[in-house]
Amino acid sequence: MTREIVIQAIISGLLMGFVYALIAAGLSLIFGLMEIVNFAHGEFLMLSMFSAFWFWALFGVDPLYSLPVTAALLALLGLVVHYGIIRHILRAPMLAQICATFGLAVFLRALAQFLWTPDFRTVIHPLVEGRVEVLGIFLGLPQIVASVGCLMGFTLLYVFITRTETGLALQATAQDRQAASLMGIPTDRMYALGWAIGAACVGVAGGLLSTFYFVFPEVGFQFALIAYVAVALGGFGSILGCLLAGVLIGLVEALGGLLIDPSFKYLIVFGLYLAVVFFRPQGLFGRF
């Protein structure tokens, strides 16, 4: 095994890590805000990939160009889900909340199969394709674009949450809803905003993923699983924790796949997760 291969794995892992981080950030934002786990998060990702795919297949618009539209569509989906479902189960028992978002996941996946069949599809000849060689290391261009795009999305989200008036109001609502409403913060609207932004994060990630990943109704599952691990690893509700955990998972996955066996890579990811849960149950940046 050469040094190049290891470096190659590390960089690939990092690239994928930023994508995981943005997906996890969307999930974490919603959880942190209202303590509801969106079990349909993977299906949101799947829909955003299909959105990018159909823009390409039907109108010849490259996923990179349709990215703002995909993100906006997902934000709209987030709003519809919030006002249509979540708002009605806010005070319901936790089991009802789990069933609601899990049911939504099953519904969306079945709907995608019904409308678009279970076939695997790909965007052929996207705007950015091929790979580059840097010092003997080969990197896929779409992967680089997706990674940089997700990192930018993540940075934007972080700045929004920590530096803007509305972002602070979101944090306040997450930390103490009653106190926030007594400051004049419309907490219902903050919840809706949280869903819109959380879904838009997935929209960005999915749009970018569609340039190098298969698009099919089940595609969300594995990404969602990794996102749940990232959120737990980083600490529930911590956005910065998602970045660290996402990158960590990306690295472990790539290096583990290389050093042991690719078919065991998830075993190592979940092993790492278990270790953290044992020794630091609140996650790396967790407050709970």
Place this chain on the structure above:
Amino acid sequence: MLKVSDIEVSYGDYQVVWGVSLQVDAGEVVSLLGPNGSGKSTIFNTISGLLKPKAGRVEFEGARIDRQPSHQIVRRGLAHILERRRVFPYLTVRQNLWLGGYHPEARAHRVETLKQVYELFPRLRERESQLAYSLSGGEQQMLALGRGLMSRPKLLMVDEPFLGLSPAVVQEMKDAFKRINAEGVSILFIEQNVQVALSMSHRGYILESGRLVLEGESEALLTSAEVKRVFLGG
């Protein structure tokens, strides 16, 4: 200024407030007294819109507010400071205060109000960039009060402001109340200690098991035998 008429409040089937009426006039300091579980906080939550009464009405400056959401009520100049401070733990002192002035009417005067709050509690300025959870109990109470003041209230409602504070801090809070009231802000507060409450207020209301049992000038209440019965069970 504030007029509460015959409110009845329940949690599900369990009624905790029975036909309570009370009033606060402009410039007044009024205390709401009563043993644990007598419904004091519930009444506060109903006034500020966190809870809806099932009967009765709440009026503030002549307008009915008991059907309005809390984030609308605060805009009228009614600030409610919750029991146990409830500062935003993972935001800084400054961010907490800044959010206190979130609603449109307060937002225009934020910088100026912040300066006033820092003058009232210089300690908060020293702790400006600390996360709120790392403050001491007394500092958190100052922060909670300061955050409420940031909304530029005409009526300040404070739920148990002295709970768990050291005597020195209690004195500091009392002085702050005096200064706030001297600026023309009315104050309605909850307190379990009869002496403390009545020595600080013009008038008092005494609550027992969700019903008002006594009201009047603080001086008269201090010597009342009925007050002793409620609090000492005599």
